[in-house]
Amino acid sequence: MLRGLYTAASGMITQQRRHDTVTQNIANINTPGYKQVESIERSFPEMLISLTDGDQGATNRNIGRLNTGVLAEESISMNVQGDVRQTNSLDDFALVSEINLADPATGQNIPFDASGKYVADNGTVTYRPQAFFAVTGKDGETGYTRDGNFQLNGAGNLLTSTGNQVLGANGNPVTLQGSMEDYNVDSRGVITARDTGGEVGRIGITVVTQPGQMSRSGDGLFRIANAQAAGARALEAGDNVEVRQGYLEGSTVDAAASMVDLTAAMRAYEANQKVVQFYDKSLEKTVNEIGRV
Template identity: 45%
Template sequence: MLRGLYTAAAGMITQQRKHDTITNNISNLNTPGFKQGSAVSRSFPEMLISALGAGAPGVVKNIGKLNTGVLAEEDLSIYLQGDLQETKSPLDVAIVSNIVTDVTGQALPPFDKSGKYVTPEGERIFQPQAFITVQNEQGEERYSRNGKLTVNVEGQLITPEGYKVLDTNGQPILLRDANGQMIANVKILQNGTFLDAVNGQPLLDAGGNPVTLLISRVENPNRMIREGNGVYRLNEEDAATVTPAVMNEEVQVHQGYIERSNVDPTQSMIDMMAALRAYETNQKMVQFYDKSLEKAVNEVGRV
């Protein structure tokens, strides 16, 4: 009886975590570049139930398998391309990414709409994704799809959270001319190169090189870890899987646009109601077991 109580309680916890994931998706419906999360559930290891001495001493008869509950194992992001929204702000950028070749130019397998391909052997392969490369206060690289950019008092290009946007040399982008004057009007090409909108000349860094956005290609985006504020990081063992993206028809930067969240509000509401109903079902099972235990203690015990 207690086993069933624990199984129902595990189901309630799992549905609560699913509900939290869905509500977080809905709350970020208008967050630029937000990628919705999906709570992945799995069952606890099954147990083999056997009957000892079934029919004769020393005889073991296998009855069957018993499932002991379910848990929300992880929260995976879905990197489906979001719609572009025009803002006409010269510092707003949106990444359009549909990478279908590997770093050597060879074709990758056909991915489904969620960016996943399952081989005949059951191996899952995920589509590489492109991200704006930023730097936090500790000087560590992070990755984001939020292209709602601004300039700080020092003339550095930053995200809404204050992360510095990096160029292809790994340095913060500084929007100043050779005389140290801040450049108000810039043009950003589809390959991420910055031009002075007045004279059409490329902006140059301290080394005399054209200033270009560092767009990073992440081979397995599901290895990324959410840090909040639309920023992701990678563990040290996965750092080697990140390379500068080749800017072509597969990866492009669009100035004056932002990428909208890829959350589907209708499907999110359906999933939230399903999680609520499943939670209520498990709750009723807990109440049933509680009443059964109460009867066993208060009534059967008196007989």
């Protein structure tokens, strides 16, 4: 009986965390470059049940496995391309990343699904590489973002909307004189002066071949703990990545789907709550009525 009580309680905790994840998505529905977060759930470590017939030399017979509830294991970002909208502001930049990979077996481009992954017949999972702007994080380490809502301050530093310095292709902060109206930025992130046409810098763009290895660090930034495992590298000539000046990438949050998930989490929470109340009444009867016999 107590096992069922704990199972229902774990379900309530899981649905609460699922609810928190969805509300986070809804709160960032208008945040440029925000990637929708999905909650991943799994069962508790499964318990092996053995049946013994009482004979001294008998061997245990496995009759199955029993799950004792679920837990919210992690929340992962859906690193897919968001809609790009024109803002006509020269301080805004959007990344359009549609990097293709060839299937070693067929030589054809891998057909990634809507979540940016492909599962082969043998179970191998391949993720679509994604491009990110490189910026300086609060801790001094390199951070990565798709939020191109930049601004040029009085000191000539190109900053994100949260005040992080935008890094160039050389790994140093981008510094410019004047305003962004004095510069053009091409599709590869090359910054040129409007009056002379000479190159004055390049916006740093990093391609991550395993975006699932990235973790959120706040302020719309991602960080990479192991660059080798994440496959982080500089932008290459063959990468289908385009920088668009005067545009912003929107969030990938689906408002309608988020409301459905929010309602489903609430209903599941209420169902587990009813189960807890049922077990509570059953225990009350056990203690107050059966205990007196």
